Amino acid sequence: MEVLRTARLRLRWFAEADAPQVLALLNDPGWIANIYDAEVRTEAQAVDWLKQRLLTRYWHLGYGFWAVERLEDGEFLGLCGVIKRDGLDHPDIGYGFLSRHWGQGYAREAAAATFAYCREVLGMHRVMGTTGPENLASGRVLLAIGLDDRGVQQTQAHEGLSRVFEWTDDHPVDAAADIAALRARWRDALTRADRLCTFSACVTPEVSARWVTGREDFSAAAYRALVQQHAALADDVGLRAVPTPLGWRLHLP
Template sequence: MDVLRTARLRLRWFNEADAPFVRELLNEPAWIQHIYDAEVRTDAQAAQWIRERLVMRYWLLGFGFWAVERLSDGELLGLCGVIKRDGLDHPDIGYGFPARCWGHGYAREAAAGTFDYCRQVLGLREVMGTTGPENHASGRVLLAIGLEDEGVQQTAAHEGLSRVYRWRDTQPADDDAQIAALRWRWQAALQGPARAALTACVAPSTLEAVMNGRADLSPPAYDDLARRWAPLAEDVSIPAIRTPAGWRLQVPAP
C-alpha cells in the first residue's frame, strides 16, 4: 500500500516479500551500532519481524516504518517512517539505510516527506526524533527537516543516553479545529488519498474490535475495512473522543 511520494522516492507498506532486504538492513553494522541488534539472521525471521514489528503497527496506529523505494526503478533503498515508542511522549521519526545507499540524500528526502505527512495527514502537533549521542549524521537529517536539538537525555525508551530532537506546533490547541481536521482526515482516508492513515482516525476501542482474532493484515484487507466504513465518511454524528494519542472517532466496528 502506498503511503507517500517525494521527488525521487515512494514510501509504502513493507510486506513479507521484502524479507531478504530487511534481513540485510537489520544486520548492517551501523544499524546494530546505532539502533539495536534485532537478532534476525534468516529470511524467515525477517518475515516474522516485518509482520510483528511493522505491519501490525500499520493496523494498530495507522502509521509505522515504511519501505523506501526509488521511483525511477523501484529499487528498495531503506526504511523510514514514524512510530510511537513506549517511553516517549510523542511519535518519533526514524530511518535506516544500508551503507551502499548512503550519500545520495535519500534519508533526508524520506524523512522530510515523513515529517510533512506527520503534520498534514496524521495531524500530529508534536513530533520527536532520537539518535545515539554520537550519531551526528542522523542528527543532521533531523535538524535539516525542521526538528530542534534538545540535547542528550535519558529517555524511558532507551537503555543508554540519547540525543533528543523535537518539533512542536506553536499554534494554540483548539478542540473544535482539531476535531474538524480529524473528520477531514477521516474522509480523505476513506476516499483514497490518505488510505494508509485510516486507522489513525479511529478510537482504540474500535480498533480492538477490528483486530480481535484478525489474521489477514494485507493491504486488500485494509481496503476492505475502508469500503465497509465508506458510508460513514461524512457522518458528523460519529462522536470524537479524546485519547492519549489525540482526538479519535468512536466509529462503530464493522
C-alpha cells in the first residue's frame, strides 16, 4: 500500500514478501553499526521481525516504518517513517538505508517527506528524532528537515545515550480545531484511496488493539477490508472523540 511519493522515491507499507530485502538491510554493516543488530539471519526470522516490528504498527497506529523504493527502477533502498516508541513522549522519525545507497540524499528526501506527512496528513504537533551520539550524518538529516537539536540525553527508549531532536508546532493547541481535523482525516481515510492507510490513526488505541489481538493476517488486503467495513461511518458525527496519549482519537463502539 503506497503512503507517499517524492521526486525520486516511493514510500509504501512493507509486506511479508519483502523478507529478503529486510534480511539484507538488517545485516548491512551500516545498519548494525548505527542502529542495532536484530540478530535476524534467515528469511523466516525476517518475516517474524516484519510482523512484529512493522506490520502490526500499521494496524495499531496508522503509520510506521515504510519501505523506500526508487521510482526510476523500483530498487529497494531501505526504510523510513514515523513510530511511537515506548519511552519517548512523542512520535519520532527514523530511517535506515543500505550502505550502497548512502551519499545520494535519499535519507534526507524520505525523512523530509515523512516530516511533512506527520504535520500535514497526521496532524501531529510534536515530532522527535533520535540518533547515536556519534552518528553525526544522521543528525544532520534531522536538522536539515527542520528538527532542533536538544542535546545528548538518556531516554527510556534506548539503553545508551542518544542525541535527541524535536520539532514543536508554534501554534497553540486548540481542542476544537484538532477534533474537527480528526473528523476530516477520518472521512478521508474512509473515502480516499490515498488516505486509506491513515485509518487506524483516527481511532483510540483500545479500538486498534481489538483489530490486532489474535490476528495473523496483516496484509494490505485485510486492512482494506477492515476499512470497507466502516465505510458507512465516514460522516457519522455521533462518534465520540476522546483525548489519548497519541492525541484526539475516535472511540468506536
